[in-house]
Amino acid sequence: MGVTAVTSRDHLGWGRNLRAEHRVSRPSTVRAAAVCAAAPGGPRLGHGLGRSYGDVALNPGAGLIETRGLDRFVSFDPATGILEAEAGVTLAEVLAVLARPEAGGGGWFLPVTPGTRFVTLGGAAANDVHGKNHHRTGSFGRHLLSLELARSDGRVLTCSPTENADLFAATIGGLGLTGLILRLRLAMMRVEGLAMEAEDIAFGSLEGYFALTAESEAEWDYTAAWVDCLATGEALGRGIFSRSRHAAGQGAAPPPTVPRCSLALTPPLSMVNGLSLRAFNAAYRRRLGSSGRSHTIGGYEKVLYPLDAIGGWNRLYGPRGFHQFQGVVPPSDAAAVVAGLLREIARSEQGSPLVVLKGFGGLASPGMLSFPMEGTTLALDFPAKGLDTLRLLARLEAITVEAQGRLYPAKDSVMAAETFAAGYPAAGAFAEWIDPAFSSGFARRVGLVR
Numbered sequence: 001m002g003v004t005a006v007t008s009r010d011h012l013g014w015g016r017n018l019r020a021e022h023r024v025s026r027p028s029t030v031r032a033a034a035v036c037a038a039a040p041g042g043p044r045l046g047h048g049l050g051r052s053y054g055d056v057a058l059n060p061g062a063g064l065i066e067t068r069g070l071d072r073f074v075s076f077d078p079a080t081g082i083l084e085a086e087a088g089v090t091l092a093e094v095l096a097v098l099a100r101p102e103a104g105g106g107g108w109f110l111p112v113t114p115g116t117r118f119v120t121l122g123g124a125a126a127n128d129v130h131g132k133n134h135h136r137t138g139s140f141g142r143h144l145l146s147l148e149l150a151r152s153d154g155r156v157l158t159c160s161p162t163e164n165a166d167l168f169a170a171t172i173g174g175l176g177l178t179g180l181i182l183r184l185r186l187a188m189m190r191v192e193g194l195a196m197e198a199e200d201i202a203f204g205s206l207e208g209y210f211a212l213t214a215e216s217e218a219e220w221d222y223t224a225a226w227v228d229c230l231a232t233g234e235a236l237g238r239g240i241f242s243r244s245r246h247a248a249g250q251g252a253a254p255p256p257t258v259p260r261c262s263l264a265l266t267p268p269l270s271m272v273n274g275l276s277l278r279a280f281n282a283a284y285r286r287r288l289g290s291s292g293r294s295h296t297i298g299g300y301e302k303v304l305y306p307l308d309a310i311g312g313w314n315r316l317y318g319p320r321g322f323h324q325f326q327g328v329v330p331p332s333d334a335a336a337v338v339a340g341l342l343r344e345i346a347r348s349e350q351g352s353p354l355v356v357l358k359g360f361g362g363l364a365s366p367g368m369l370s371f372p373m374e375g376t377t378l379a380l381d382f383p384a385k386g387l388d389t390l391r392l393l394a395r396l397e398a399i400t401v402e403a404q405g406r407l408y409p410a411k412d413s414v415m416a417a418e419t420f421a422a423g424y425p426a427a428g429a430f431a432e433w434i435d436p437a438f439s440s441g442f443a444r445r446v447g448l449v450r
């Protein structure tokens with residue numbers, strides 16, 4: 001029937017801090033996937049490439065439907081840029097096939113991409129992912145024209161802004177709870193060329209970050225900053241601002257669809273600790289030299305996907321794994337709130353080199369549970385060290401809630417049900433669209449599903 005089924009303990013969140021047993025189905029056709037969605041038995045959940053950090057893609061003790069077998073391109077119209085593909089196709093595969101130089105220059109590119117290209121189209125839709133160009137193009141769901149959704153009652157529904165529109169809005173950013181996405185239609189973005197012009201600029205304080213953001217957003221497609229999470233006092237928030245834009249030319253050869261090399265073993269202890277963090281941050285700040293600036297033109301891989309260079313880098317945090325905090329706070333008092341978050345983090349000395357500070361623009365996200373909203377988002381990894389880490393995460397969560405912000409489910413493994421309810425006021429309306437046979441660890445933890 002085109003499905004293999006196994007019991008597996010191999011499914012972890014990307015943070016590697018949760019491990020659970022699952023019944024896993026692996027359909028290899030959309031027809032078989034629809035049968036899996038409607039099969040008798042306990043709760044089930046779609047699972048892409050497992051790049052979500054916590055438990056949105058996990059369903060401990062229950063079923064996962066792995067979608068990587070749904071890897072076919074259905075059609076592409078070079079006149080309009082409309083791509084139709086199955087939900088298990090990855091962003092890396094879309095880029096490899098479509099981001100190719102054309103005779104007259106220019107090319108097609110993903111309108112929105114997260115910081116890794118190793119995610120599936122279905123996973124990108126279900127988390128309504130964002131990229132460093134949010135101020136230009138909004139979230140991924142804004143570029144979805146329609147999707148096909150398999151429900152547990154056996155129906156396969158086409159959902160779009162004009163057909164089953166509420167279910168469409170619930171499924172974008174719907175964390176896999178409305179059914180299994182089988183196919184999607186996505187509007188690709190026309191770009192001048194496949195090269196990237198990029199600038200890195202050092203800044204000495206949080207004020208510097210906000211000034212560079214304001215100065216850059218009109219002219220640059222992608223903006224984000226690295227922040228030294230150990231800096232305090234006048235240097236609080238110092239870091240390196242990166243801005244880039246598509247440019248004429250080919251750039252480099254298209255990057256591979258799987259990592260070039262991967263860490264196969266987990267070290268017995270976290271390689272990210274106070275000592276390595278201090279050394280890395282000092283060296284990274286110095287990399288721009290006395291000018292404090294760099295300017296390059298090259299391929300998009302290094303600019304958009306630096307972490308994809310080494311597969312399995314998440315193993316560096318050792319056997320206990322790590323947590324990511326990602327919150328967004330409204331623009332009105334973002335500077336003060338981000339300063340408060342950074343002060344807590346610096347005081348704890350528990351951070352890591354992986355810090356991203358970024359502005360979200362005003363383009364509304366189409367999903368009922370979409371994370372992106374106008375404001376500033378801070379994302380940071382923390383090695384999992386038990387209670388100390390959980391206490392720190394709770395303080396960051398409290399600051400975010402107090403500022404009327406929200407946390408990103410795709411990155412979360414700890415937020416309280418009350419935090420989710422406060423950050424996602426449409427959760428009540430969303431609940432009506434949850435498929436009764438679908439569930440996840442996250443959904444049970446925050447009370448979306450009982």
Ligand SMILES: Cc1cc2nc3c(=O)[nH]c(=O)nc-3n(C[C@H](O)[C@H](O)[C@H](O)COP(=O)(O)OP(=O)(O)OC[C@H]3O[C@@H](n4cnc5c(N)ncnc54)[C@H](O)[C@@H]3O)c2cc1C
Nearest residue numbers: 046048049050051052114115120122123126130175176181
């Ligand atoms: C290095 C790195 C950088 C990242 N940077 C960003 C970033 O910049 N911006 C951002 O937004 N995110 C970012 N992420 C998070 C990542 O983009 C999302 O978690 C993404 O959704 C993962 O896709 P996936 O295919 O791995 O899906 P999974 O993680 O397997 O699943 C994600 C969700 O989608 C659901 N799902 C998967 N397939 C289907 C389907 N066919 N039908 C219905 N539901 C489905 C799952 O149930 C789950 O709820 C990053 C992750 C990593 C590891």
